Amino acid sequence: MASAAPAAAASPPTPVVTVGADGGVVGDTLGTRVVAAAGVAVAARGVFRLAVSGGSLPKTLAAGLEGAKGQDMPWSKTIVYFADERVVPLTDDDSNYKLITETLLAGRDDLGVQVVALTEGLDPPAAAADYAAKLDGVDTNDAGVPVFDMILLGMGPDGHTASLFPDHPLLDVADAAVASIVDSPKPPPGRITLTLPVLNAGRNVLFVTTGGGRPPCCTRFFTYGNKDVLLPAARVRPATGVEWLVDAPAAAQLSSPFV
Numbered sequence: 001m002a003s004a005a006p007a008a009a010a011s012p013p014t015p016v017v018t019v020g021a022d023g024g025v026v027g028d029t030l031g032t033r034v035v036a037a038a039g040v041a042v043a044a045r046g047v048f049r050l051a052v053s054g055g056s057l058p059k060t061l062a063a064g065l066e067g068a069k070g071q072d073m074p075w076s077k078t079i080v081y082f083a084d085e086r087v088v089p090l091t092d093d094d095s096n097y098k099l100i101t102e103t104l105l106a107g108r109d110d111l112g113v114q115v116v117a118l119t120e121g122l123d124p125p126a127a128a129a130d131y132a133a134k135l136d137g138v139d140t141n142d143a144g145v146p147v148f149d150m151i152l153l154g155m156g157p158d159g160h161t162a163s164l165f166p167d168h169p170l171l172d173v174a175d176a177a178v179a180s181i182v183d184s185p186k187p188p189p190g191r192i193t194l195t196l197p198v199l200n201a202g203r204n205v206l207f208v209t210t211g212g213g214r215p216p217c218c219t220r221f222f223t224y225g226n227k228d229v230l231l232p233a234a235r236v237r238p239a240t241g242v243e244w245l246v247d248a249p250a251a252a253q254l255s256s257p258f259v
């Protein structure tokens with residue numbers, strides 16, 4: 001990836017927040033968004049490159065793609081990547097690869113979905129470099145940044161997204177598509193993550209946040225303390241816009257100007 005391009009002059013669109021009554025409704029909406037983005041990508045480029053996070057997202061997505069919507073998915077033209085991954089064996093309970101095989105991909109072994117998994121046995125920096133090399137087939141923008149058709153993100157209680165944590169130097173990585181962390185505040189400590197330039201280059205970028213328990217983060221969503229330093233999740237503002245799918249308990253904790 002080339003070094004960072006100058007920041008775009010125009011402000012990105014204000015995030016769109018879509019509130020569902022509960023996790024089931026959020027999952028349904030997510031499924032609809034994913035099928036729509038997949039259809040557009042396959043019609044335009046013959047493939048749908050989808051980057052997913054860990055946490056609760058794979059389960060919500062799996063539920064949203066049950067039934068008819070799942071049948072509308074171009075599974076054989078879908079390539080699943082990881083917005084972040086834990087540097088553990090693929091069979092480890094902490095592995096996001098294991099998580100998606102047990103949720104999103106469960107019962108879909110024969111549909112030809114490709115998954116770009118972490119290479120096992122490498123330390124985090126080597127795993128990040130190796131994973132970056134696996135992005136070779138992904139389109140890039142003028143700045144050489146990989147452009148995914150869709151990136152699905154969650155937000156932790158501290159405002160982290162993917163494995164980009166508040167006040168961490170990884171937030172400033174602008175010359176690599178994939179970075180590593182060895183001191184993740186959320187266990188396990190060793191992880192790889194897509195970097196902010198990649199998250200901000202996605203064609204469709206969605207956050208999915210359900211449940212309460214996030215007031216410290218959400219009340220500080222746009223500013224961090226008194227320093228006007230944005231929390232990691234708030235720094236994901238692609239020029240294509242960003243949508244937040246939240247349930248009612250999460251929405252109740254999001255303060256203006258977020259909603």
Ligand SMILES: O=C(O)[C@H](O)[C@@H](O)[C@H](O)[C@H](O)COP(=O)(O)O
Nearest residue numbers: 053054055056154155156161162
């Ligand atoms: O740890 C991971 O693998 C994640 O990608 C992480 O960034 C996650 O998305 C958030 O912590 C939200 O997690 P929840 O969906 O469980 O709230």
